[in-house]
Amino acid sequence: MTERDQTGRPTTPATTTTPVRVALLGCGVVGTEVVRLLTTQAADLAARVGAPLELVGVAVRDVDAPRDPVVDRSLLTADAEGLVARADVVVEVVGGIEPARSLLLRAVEHGAAVVTANKALLAEDGPTLYAAADAAGVDLYFEAAVAGAIPLVRPVRESLTGDRIHRVLGIVNGTTNYVLDRMATEGLGLAEVVADAQALGYAEADPTADVEGFDAAAKAAILASLAFHTRVSIADVDRQGITAVTADDVAWAGRTGHVIKLLAIAERRTGADGAEGVQVRVHPSLVPLAHPLAGVRGAFNAVFVEAEAAGELMFYGRGAGGAPTASAVLGDVVSAARHRVHGGRGPAESWYADLPVLPADAARTRYQVRLDVDDRPGVLAQVSAELAERGVSIEAVRQSPADTPATDDGAPGVARLVITTHEAPEAALAATVAAIRDLASVREVVSVLRVEGA
Numbered sequence: 001m002t003e004r005d006q007t008g009r010p011t012t013p014a015t016t017t018t019p020v021r022v023a024l025l026g027c028g029v030v031g032t033e034v035v036r037l038l039t040t041q042a043a044d045l046a047a048r049v050g051a052p053l054e055l056v057g058v059a060v061r062d063v064d065a066p067r068d069p070v071v072d073r074s075l076l077t078a079d080a081e082g083l084v085a086r087a088d089v090v091v092e093v094v095g096g097i098e099p100a101r102s103l104l105l106r107a108v109e110h111g112a113a114v115v116t117a118n119k120a121l122l123a124e125d126g127p128t129l130y131a132a133a134d135a136a137g138v139d140l141y142f143e144a145a146v147a148g149a150i151p152l153v154r155p156v157r158e159s160l161t162g163d164r165i166h167r168v169l170g171i172v173n174g175t176t177n178y179v180l181d182r183m184a185t186e187g188l189g190l191a192e193v194v195a196d197a198q199a200l201g202y203a204e205a206d207p208t209a210d211v212e213g214f215d216a217a218a219k220a221a222i223l224a225s226l227a228f229h230t231r232v233s234i235a236d237v238d239r240q241g242i243t244a245v246t247a248d249d250v251a252w253a254g255r256t257g258h259v260i261k262l263l264a265i266a267e268r269r270t271g272a273d274g275a276e277g278v279q280v281r282v283h284p285s286l287v288p289l290a291h292p293l294a295g296v297r298g299a300f301n302a303v304f305v306e307a308e309a310a311g312e313l314m315f316y317g318r319g320a321g322g323a324p325t326a327s328a329v330l331g332d333v334v335s336a337a338r339h340r341v342h343g344g345r346g347p348a349e350s351w352y353a354d355l356p357v358l359p360a361d362a363a364r365t366r367y368q369v370r371l372d373v374d375d376r377p378g379v380l381a382q383v384s385a386e387l388a389e390r391g392v393s394i395e396a397v398r399q400s401p402a403d404t405p406a407t408d409d410g411a412p413g414v415a416r417l418v419i420t421t422h423e424a425p426e427a428a429l430a431a432t433v434a435a436i437r438d439l440a441s442v443r444e445v446v447s448v449l450r451v452e453g454a
């Protein structure tokens with residue numbers, strides 16, 4: 001414990017030989033790299049913390065499973081509960097909701113600081129963890145939970161806390177960016193690329209979490225909670241993954257000067273009642289080739305934060321992978337360990353604003369609607385009339401030559417219409433698409449994609 005003089009300043013020496021005990025829960029892709037950094041960086045970490053970091057145990061499910069040689073097998077234990085009771089800092093890289101939540105609550109009960117990469121847990125039940133850590137007066141850090149190695153949580157949670165954030169928009173899931181990137185550049189199918197993402201350690205234990213957008217939605221909820229000082233859970237996020245994105249969608253995106261990216265968007269909006277709220281969404285989006293997000297390749301992430309005083313900020317880096325994520329984990333471990341040695345605490349949660357979370361149809365954005373229609377006069381006028389009737393303004397129209405020629409019996413061929421709208425309310429666009437789908441001259445509404453990043 002840190003002694004203090006009458007002014008409250010710590011009297012203990014700047015450095016001490018008493019180690020800070022670190023417990024690691026989970027030794028998979030990320031956990032193994034956490035061990036590697038703790039081992040290879042031991043002397044530097046001790047200098048930065050002001051005390052040695054001692055890894056006192058590594059909780060795993062199977063102590064007999066083969067491990068990377070960097071892991072000291074004598075530290076392996078299946079008794080995670082017992083381990084958290086004898087640590088100063090508990091690092092959780094197990095994943096999932098349980099037993100991670102119970103173990104972290106137990107760690108906090110024992111007065112340990114917590115470092116976690118578990119976005120699913122924080123987005124599902126973050127308030128429980130934040131409240132327990134606050135009540136126990138211990139740190140809860142989670143830089144690795146959003147955008148991997150990129151310092152994004154700390155800037156939003158601390159550096160920008162004196163500003164007013166309006167919007168957070170970007171690529172926060174490395175697996176889907178890697179998949180979409182290879183679908184666009186190599187013309188591959190989704191399934192085969194997901195397998196590669198798993199092999200590279202990018203994907204969640206169940207990659208459905210990645211491709212169905214749950215992982216990005218969890219991160220969007222966490223970012224929205226921090227940016228707008230409002231409780232936002234994953235259930236509040238309007239979520240759509242990439243499983244419905246086809247090779248045709250990817251090809252047409254290129255033809256119209258875009259790439260498809262899975263974007264997380266959290267923004268302040270005015271609701272139907274005129275009151276301010278927050279709207280959080282995750283969906284595949286058309287991004288213009290000239291926008292910086294269009295050039296984000298592989299498993300990289302990139303996030304724009306728009307704030308009143310700071311203006312527009314961009315954060316970029318490796319969003320997935322064991323080593324990049326371990327980098328973020330260790331940054332939090334050093335912060336938590338320093339507080340154990342020198343006193344002080346990291347940020348607590350603040351939900352003071354508690355803005356209403358607005359429904360999906362409160363969103364306003366641009367859209368690209370692709371239609372297969374009868375190739376005959378007047379069809380475009382019919383479609384345009386449906387848009388006009390609902391106040392949806394057309395920005396551009398593109399008609400490709402008839403993909404299916406007219407038949408000998410005079411039946412019209414099929415033409416492809418691609419309509420890009422100006423910004424419109426989600427509800428108006430949805431109603432328009434429903435009306436267009438019912439037109440006799442419309443063979444198929446092939447796709448509706450939002451266009452972001454003007």
Ligand SMILES: NC(=O)c1ccc[n+]([C@@H]2O[C@H](COP(=O)([O-])OP(=O)(O)OC[C@H]3O[C@@H](n4cnc5c(N)ncnc54)[C@H](O)[C@@H]3O)[C@@H](O)[C@H]2O)c1
Nearest residue numbers: 026027028029030059060061093094095117118320321325
């Ligand atoms: N892989 C990444 O790029 C990345 C990036 C950021 C955050 N994360 C998050 O980090 C966490 C771990 O991810 P990962 O990629 O290392 O997953 P992983 O599946 O490789 O590792 C998780 C490990 O936890 C072990 N485990 C499961 N239940 C356990 C239990 N009850 N007790 C002890 N060990 C248990 C598993 O056997 C596995 O070895 C997840 O929350 C994930 O969302 C991962």
Ligand SMILES: N[C@@H](CCO)C(=O)O
Nearest residue numbers: 173174175202203204
């Ligand atoms: N599966 C996650 C890991 C990083 O959180 C992703 O692909 O982004």
Ligand code: NA
Nearest residue numbers: 143146148150
């Ligand atoms: Na991060």
